[in-house]
Amino acid sequence: MEKIKVAVIGATGAVGQVFMWMLADHPWFEVAYITASAARVNQEYASTVHWLLPFEMPTSIRHTIISEFNADTMKSKGVKIVFSALPAEVAAEAEPHLRDLGFYIFSNASAMRYDKNVPILIPETNLSTLDLITDQGYPENGFVVTNSNCVTAGLAMAIAPLKKYGIKEISVCSYQAVSGAGYPGLSSFDITDNVIPYIAKEEEKIEKEIKKILSIDPIVYSYCVRVPVMFGHLEAVWLTLEQDVTTDMILQDWENFTDCNELPSTPERPVVYNHTNAFPQAKSAWWGTPHGMEVYTGRLKKKDGRIGFILLVNNLVKGSAGGSIQNAEAFVTRFGLIKQESRQ
Ligand SMILES: NC(=O)c1ccc[n+]([C@@H]2O[C@H](COP(=O)([O-])OP(=O)(O)OC[C@H]3O[C@@H](n4cnc5c(N)ncnc54)[C@H](OP(=O)(O)O)[C@@H]3O)[C@@H](O)[C@H]2O)c1
Structure with missing residues (x-):
């Protein structure tokens, strides 16, 4: 061809x-x-x-x-x-x-x-x-x-298979790699040994984009924080859903999420969950096939009816x-x- x-x-x-x-x-x-x-x-x-x-x-x-x-x-x-x-x-x-x-x-x-x-x-x-x-x-x-936007890409992937339960509210705090600011990006004086609790326009982008991508209208709370890692944005997410859903149902939804497999850059499993407590970490950002295209989820829990989890997206690959x-x-x-x- x-x-x-x-x-x-x-x-x-x-x-x-x-x-x-x-x-x-x-x-x-x-x-x-x-x-x-x-x-x-x-x-x-x-x-x-x-x-x-x-x-x-x-x-x-x-x-x-x-x-x-x-x-x-x-x-x-x-x-x-x-x-x-x-x-x-x-x-x-x-x-x-x-x-x-x-x-x-x-x-x-x-x-x-x-x-x-x-x-x-x-x-x-x-x-x-x-x-x-x-x-x-x-x-x-x-x-x-x-x-x-790269944070929204990871969030949309993790939430898409849960949309059927009705997404009433999303709360997300991101821990974003320096490569997200491009090259040369931030001064090393500002980010070395430091964490910066503000990324211009990022929170507004998440709110607007998640609604447009998934055609949903939840209340969105977000904080975006820059952390001194090179690649990979970690996100701590809490969802309020309209339906009462168990964590097992969510694991099943992520497991069964295999859309667009015919495209060469779609991984076999685009959202991958791991039960290990210390998963996911930014250093896994280049894992998977193709490298960096899988979104990783972990730390799934349910409290007071809300669903919480951590996700990792490679901001330069799946996120851009x-x-x-x-x-x-x-x-x-x-x-x-x-x-x-x-x-x-
Ligand atoms: N970094 C991320 O994680 C990420 C994620 C999602 C979306 N994005 C978006 O993707 C875009 C690129 O981001 P990036 O992080 O790759 O930025 P970057 O590292 O600053 O790269 C910008 C690129 O554009 C070129 N460029 C800059 N000014 C130009 C001009 N006036 N005319 C022609 N070319 C010009 C640069 O060339 P030189 O190298 O010669 O300056 C470089 O190739 C941005 O819109 C960004 O918001 C970035």
Whole structure:
């Protein structure tokens, strides 16, 4: 099968690096164009990027040349799908522009997440919202599909199979890795040997996004805290459900949650529970197959009718680049793009 040509814009940042690493041997997609800020144009990827991931950089991406951001060149290289890892303020201009030019954009930025006809897609939880791309003019025009804020991605995954019980109230406190702020992110003076009880706009994003993704309307209480770990956001969650539910029922729901298994980036079990008291920990953030795509839950308990648990999501993989790639896989599967491409 001929692979679909994709671009990664913002390929040198924390999220961009995960795109490059995951796409290096993707069965359906092939990176044909990458960009970063102007200072890196014409440089080889390996010679300019500050590689952050705990794996060796794949050989196949080392010599990729960083291009100037130019939609015409991108088109001439055969690019259809664009993965965006741009800062929100840059994405706010670039993404609608690329959509107008007919590109299919899968974005990590918050810039367009709250537009009515732009889905915040997590395939296992709300696949049907992908159809919103037709409201943006697909197939005649391009579209933007976003993924959620990284904390919300983990939360939505753990809650989606419990939605049937009625989600009345969500209380969540997050313990978020420094990579969540991108590179170079926070000053080491601020975060070393420290915990910071505020992350700008994060709590508002969780509240808005969990409601949009799952089409629910609970009361949401949240605190977001930055902690001195590199990867993985831990979340302490309490739920008030409309129905009386046992912890065994919840374990069963997570066990049976196997949606979208046909997509190459979907793990066999997307939510994995472990009974060990000290699970999950941030250091497990890269576990699983594909690495970093599983959401881990633990410490499940019931008190005064409420359900509590701890979860771990890899903010750079399931919480961003991996989630975007999975969204693009869902798109090409649902809209038959693979077949269209191979016929041309
Ligand atoms: N980090 C996370 O855990 C996470 C999770 C979910 C969503 N997100 C979102 O994903 C996006 C990327 O986040 P990140 O953490 O990867 O940020 P980052 O590390 O700061 O990377 C930003 C990328 O955009 C490029 N860039 C910056 N300004 C640019 C400009 N004016 N023109 C062209 N390219 C420019 C950078 O290039 P240079 O390297 O050359 O500066 C870099 O490649 C953000 O919108 C963020 O909110 C991040």
